[in-house]
Each structure stands twice: as structure tokens, then as C-alpha cells.
Amino acid sequence: MFPEFEIVRRQRPVTIAVESSTFSRPAANAAIEAACDGPVSLSLTSGGDVLTGSYDGRRVWLEVTTGSRRTSHASRRHGRVGRGVGRGVGRFALTLTGTMLTALTYEGGAWVARARVDLTEVGIEPRDESWLAGLTAGHEGSAEDVRSGAFGQLGLRDIRVVTYADGSPFREEDGTLLLTATSAGPGFFPTAHTSVWALDPVTYDLVHRGALYFRRDGLVYGDHATHLVRDGDEWLVTTSTWGGFKAPDKTDPGKPWSPVGVTIGRSRADLTRGEHVLDSTPLALPTDGLMSVGVWDPHVLRRDDEWLVGYVSARKYFDFHTVLASGPSLDALSLRAARTDRTATEGTTLVPLGGTVVVGASDGRDNPRRVRARYPIFDLDLNEVAELRSAYVTNLPWPTLIPVGDEWLHVAFDGTPHGGRLPGYGTHGEVVISRSV
Missing domain, CATH: 2.115.10.20 (Glycosyl hydrolase domain; family 43)
Structure with a gap:
């Protein structure tokens, strides 16, 4: 027959941030990534909600601020970056995919998730279009070659x-x-x-x-x-x-x-x-x-x-x-x-x-x-x-x-x-x- x-x-076309001229996001599908040679923080913000991913050279963690409340989220098992030849972090990324906020490092030729949190567990619904309408991206620290847009x-x-x-x-x-x-x-x-x-x-x-x-x-x-x-x-x-x-x-x-x-x-x-x-x-x-x-x-x-x-x-x-x-x-x-x-x-x-x-x-x-x-x-x-x-x-x-x-x-x-x-x-x-x- x-x-x-x-x-x-x-083939496997892995892409974190699909770069675009504007950051306007129609869905809860967003990413920001940057090259880094030191401590760096990346953020996604909508109104009073601030979603931050940080890397201090050894550890990765997330912080979520909504109104007067701030929570920190780190993985004991996966939050510390590996060491050794070829294990240096070349890029750092923060992604929003559905309700999940994730911080990733690029090391050893691959992206590795180091921290994540379900935003609905801290009172944020990122799939709401009014929340998405105000979404912006930002960065602090050693960020270079910054890319932002849709998550790939x-x-x-x-x-x-x-x-x-x-x-x-x-x-x-x-x-x-x-x-x-x-x-x-x-x-x-x-x-x-x-x-x-x-x-x-x-x-x-x-x-x-x-x-x-x-x-x-x-x-x-x-x-x-x-x-x-x-x-x-x-x-x-x-x-x-x-x-x-x-x-x-x-x-x-x-x-x-x-x-x-x-x-x-x-x-x-x-x-x-x-x-x-x-x-x-x-x-x-x-x-x-x-x-x-x-x-x-x-x-x-x-x-x-x-x-x-x-x-x-x-x-x-x-x-x-x-x-x-x-x-x-x-x-x-x-x-x-x-x-x-x-x-x-x-x-x-x-x-x-x-x-x-x-x-x-x-x-x-x-x-x-x-x-x-x-x-x-x-x-x-x-x-x-x-x-x-x-x-x-x-x-x-x-x-x-x-x-x-x-x-x-x-x-x-x-x-x-x-x-x-x-x-x-x-x-x-x-x-x-x-x-x-």
C-alpha cells in the first residue's frame, strides 16, 4: 500500500526568544534572553506584577512581586549551575509559557531549566488579555546581546x-x-x-x-x-x-x-x-x-x-x-x-x-x-x-x-x-x- x-x-530547531521589533504579546508566550559574564537579572512586568529571574554566577532563582507581596522560588536540586570544562554559562533566559515562569541557563551547548513557578499559585493569571496588554521586558546587570519576544x-x-x-x-x-x-x-x-x-x-x-x-x-x-x-x-x-x-x-x-x-x-x-x-x-x-x-x-x-x-x-x-x-x-x-x-x-x-x-x-x-x-x-x-x-x-x-x-x-x-x-x-x-x- x-x-x-x-x-x-x-533536526531540532531549539529557540528560546523569537526576537521581534515590539514586545507586544498576544498570548502568555514570552521570553527574554541575554549573554552574560557576571550577575544578571531579567524581568517581565505587567502593572504591579513583576516577574524576575536572577543569576549571580553560581545560583539561579525567581522572584515574583504582586502588589506588596514578594515570593522567592529556587530549586535545591537544579538551581546551582554546574562546574567544569565547557560548563560555563553563556546566556541566561526568562520565559513565560502558559502559567509557567522559568529561568534557564545556556551551558555545555544546551539550555537547562534552573528554576520555575506556576504563576497561578501566587495569584497571577497570565493568560488574561488585559494582563498581557501591559506586559514589558527588562534587564539589569551584565546583560548583553539582549533578545526578547515570543518563546520559541x-x-x-x-x-x-x-x-x-x-x-x-x-x-x-x-x-x-x-x-x-x-x-x-x-x-x-x-x-x-x-x-x-x-x-x-x-x-x-x-x-x-x-x-x-x-x-x-x-x-x-x-x-x-x-x-x-x-x-x-x-x-x-x-x-x-x-x-x-x-x-x-x-x-x-x-x-x-x-x-x-x-x-x-x-x-x-x-x-x-x-x-x-x-x-x-x-x-x-x-x-x-x-x-x-x-x-x-x-x-x-x-x-x-x-x-x-x-x-x-x-x-x-x-x-x-x-x-x-x-x-x-x-x-x-x-x-x-x-x-x-x-x-x-x-x-x-x-x-x-x-x-x-x-x-x-x-x-x-x-x-x-x-x-x-x-x-x-x-x-x-x-x-x-x-x-x-x-x-x-x-x-x-x-x-x-x-x-x-x-x-x-x-x-x-x-x-x-x-x-x-x-x-x-x-x-x-x-x-x-x-x-x-
């Missing part, structure tokens, strides 16, 4: 090709392909956001083009695992609400938590460049009889007069499987099929092929033994009909398949972290591009 693939390129990424994952509504790849006039990706932040999923990238199908070079944020429930979120679709003269955007996700607390079942869902937005602006905040509303994805606690990874395609939507449904966090729905419109969908024999399968992807549509997915290593670490290909009733023969790297790489002439590209990602041990899970991954042979 599909040819065999071999890896042709690995520690890694990329959840990569999808931008498509037309019929599922064919959206290409620019010179043949450039466009991708959406989850730009990993220094922590779990709420620190990430959706980014847009240009992919050269010959050199495989990736170039950052912009970012998408989502307005819902009165706040602006860095939601991700997004599909961007050109539908007539407008863009259709479906995304997963990971920006506000809070997992259930196993030790305190009564503690409030927030599930993941899927939202949809539309725009006539050029979403392929620059930063955009989109109004989004819930997309009702059917889970009849599935005992679902959440859905994510939307992928949409229109065939004739029917919409198809592939997604993931979770029985619990994290036990999840592939689902397919269909209907005459995106607000009139019904459940078509579900692969409930899986427990760790996601990245549901609709691929036009030979006059029909097939469904790709990623069987993670936490599945039953017979369906681990592989890319199944299903028909529209989710009967498995083939297996994609391409490298299955770490974590849960997706089957993002792109036709290029008579050949195919497979754009995946792995689970390699970046940023040290403090952020924990969520700083992956490296982009892995394969080509058919």
Missing part, C-alpha cells in the same frame, strides 16, 4: 501537514510545504503552543513561520496538536485543548481537574505567517459507548459531501485509542468506528490514497504486545489493512505522510528531551524525516 521509508534528516521551542512534536479540505497538501507557489507542530515548552503540555513551519521538500530544511493561539473561556491558551485546513477562501483550525489540561489527582480524587477536548475556529487572515489569536468553540466529537474522559488529535477531511474526522478517545488518563466519525457537516457527526483494542494509540491521520481514504495511526509501546511500536493503516471502518514500514522512533511518532511527486515523505518526531531534568516530561522532540525508497 505504501512503500518502505528510510530516514533522510534529523525546546522541541517539536505532533507534526501535521497543512492541507486542503480534500486532504491534499497545501503548497506554496515554489512547492514549499507547510506544517503545524506542537512547540514544546519547559514542562508539561500546558507550557506548549501551536507553531507553523515551512518545509523544503528537497533539502528538508524547516523555517519557523508563526504561531497560533486560541481564545476560549475568557483566556488565551497555547492549545496544540492542531490541524490547519484551507477550506475555500478561509482557514479551518481544529486543535486539542492541552493548554488548559489538568490531570486528575490520584491522591485526591475530589481535586478539580480539566479534561482535554477539541475546538474549532475559522479565519480569513493569513494564518501561515505571524502570530494569531483565534476564537475557538467546542467541536462535538461523538464518543457513544466509549466511556470517554477526553478527546484529542483532530484530523479532518471532506470527501464528496461527507466530512471525516479522525481523533483519539481516552478511557482514562492515559489509556487511549483511535476513533473515526463522519457526517454531512462538522456539527452533525456520528461515530463511525473505534479501535478499542488499543490502549496507547494516537496521531489519527486521514490520507487520500488511490481514490479512497485510509487512516494512519501510531501504536505506542504501552499497547498490548502484538500492536506495539508500529504504524497501523486502517480502512474507513478501522479494519487494519496494512502497516507503514518506517522507523518507529521513541515516544509516539505520528504517521504524517506527504506525497511528493511519485514519492512520499514521512515526517515524525521522537521523545528526546531538552532543558535538563527540572521540566520533566514534555520537552520533546527531535524532527525525523523519512523518504520512500
Whole structure:
């Protein structure tokens, strides 16, 4: 059904501050970084709230001032900078990603998170647009070569090709392909956001083009695992609400938590460049009889007069499987099929092929033994009909398949972290591009 693939390129475009001429931030996604040869402090300020990251040559810590209250936040285990050959600090950074404030040092050829605090725990809601409207950046001490703007990424994952509504790849006039990706932040999923990238199908070079944020429930979120679709003269955007996700607390079942869902937005602006905040509303994805606690990874395609939507449904966090729905419109969908024999399968992807549509997915290593670490290909009733023969790297790489002439590209990602041990899970991954042979 599909040819065999071999890896042709690995890359990881790590960027802390995406420098811009103005610091105005549309979302809680900001960074300031500087070269330093001595003590330095970097700050983000809005009204009476002052967020400061400091480095004195040995230690890193954060201070948060809100009104008359000041709190200090340091990591006993990670706050002291390493010593030795090649371990000197070349740059220092302060980032705001969602509600997380993080201070990082650049040492040994990599960024390392040294201190962090969740601002909602000290009474600040940085996703509020009125708070963001007053946000400024500053610095003191030995700061040189200062850069400020949006936070970029520690890694990329959840990569999808931008498509037309019929599922064919959206290409620019010179043949450039466009991708959406989850730009990993220094922590779990709420620190990430959706980014847009240009992919050269010959050199495989990736170039950052912009970012998408989502307005819902009165706040602006860095939601991700997004599909961007050109539908007539407008863009259709479906995304997963990971920006506000809070997992259930196993030790305190009564503690409030927030599930993941899927939202949809539309725009006539050029979403392929620059930063955009989109109004989004819930997309009702059917889970009849599935005992679902959440859905994510939307992928949409229109065939004739029917919409198809592939997604993931979770029985619990994290036990999840592939689902397919269909209907005459995106607000009139019904459940078509579900692969409930899986427990760790996601990245549901609709691929036009030979006059029909097939469904790709990623069987993670936490599945039953017979369906681990592989890319199944299903028909529209989710009967498995083939297996994609391409490298299955770490974590849960997706089957993002792109036709290029008579050949195919497979754009995946792995689970390699970046940023040290403090952020924990969520700083992956490296982009892995394969080509058919």
C-alpha cells in the first residue's frame, strides 16, 4: 500500500526568544534572553506584577512581586549551575509559557531549566488579555546581546501537514510545504503552543513561520496538536485543548481537574505567517459507548459531501485509542468506528490514497504486545489493512505522510528531551524525516 521509508534528516530547531521589533504579546508566550559574564537579572512586568529571574554566577532563582507581596522560588536540586570544562554559562533566559515562569541557563551547548513557578499559585493569571496588554521586558546587570519576544521551542512534536479540505497538501507557489507542530515548552503540555513551519521538500530544511493561539473561556491558551485546513477562501483550525489540561489527582480524587477536548475556529487572515489569536468553540466529537474522559488529535477531511474526522478517545488518563466519525457537516457527526483494542494509540491521520481514504495511526509501546511500536493503516471502518514500514522512533511518532511527486515523505518526531531534568516530561522532540525508497 505504501512503500518502505528510510530516514533522510534529523533536526531540532531549539529557540528560546523569537526576537521581534515590539514586545507586544498576544498570548502568555514570552521570553527574554541575554549573554552574560557576571550577575544578571531579567524581568517581565505587567502593572504591579513583576516577574524576575536572577543569576549571580553560581545560583539561579525567581522572584515574583504582586502588589506588596514578594515570593522567592529556587530549586535545591537544579538551581546551582554546574562546574567544569565547557560548563560555563553563556546566556541566561526568562520565559513565560502558559502559567509557567522559568529561568534557564545556556551551558555545555544546551539550555537547562534552573528554576520555575506556576504563576497561578501566587495569584497571577497570565493568560488574561488585559494582563498581557501591559506586559514589558527588562534587564539589569551584565546583560548583553539582549533578545526578547515570543518563546520559541525546546522541541517539536505532533507534526501535521497543512492541507486542503480534500486532504491534499497545501503548497506554496515554489512547492514549499507547510506544517503545524506542537512547540514544546519547559514542562508539561500546558507550557506548549501551536507553531507553523515551512518545509523544503528537497533539502528538508524547516523555517519557523508563526504561531497560533486560541481564545476560549475568557483566556488565551497555547492549545496544540492542531490541524490547519484551507477550506475555500478561509482557514479551518481544529486543535486539542492541552493548554488548559489538568490531570486528575490520584491522591485526591475530589481535586478539580480539566479534561482535554477539541475546538474549532475559522479565519480569513493569513494564518501561515505571524502570530494569531483565534476564537475557538467546542467541536462535538461523538464518543457513544466509549466511556470517554477526553478527546484529542483532530484530523479532518471532506470527501464528496461527507466530512471525516479522525481523533483519539481516552478511557482514562492515559489509556487511549483511535476513533473515526463522519457526517454531512462538522456539527452533525456520528461515530463511525473505534479501535478499542488499543490502549496507547494516537496521531489519527486521514490520507487520500488511490481514490479512497485510509487512516494512519501510531501504536505506542504501552499497547498490548502484538500492536506495539508500529504504524497501523486502517480502512474507513478501522479494519487494519496494512502497516507503514518506517522507523518507529521513541515516544509516539505520528504517521504524517506527504506525497511528493511519485514519492512520499514521512515526517515524525521522537521523545528526546531538552532543558535538563527540572521540566520533566514534555520537552520533546527531535524532527525525523523519512523518504520512500
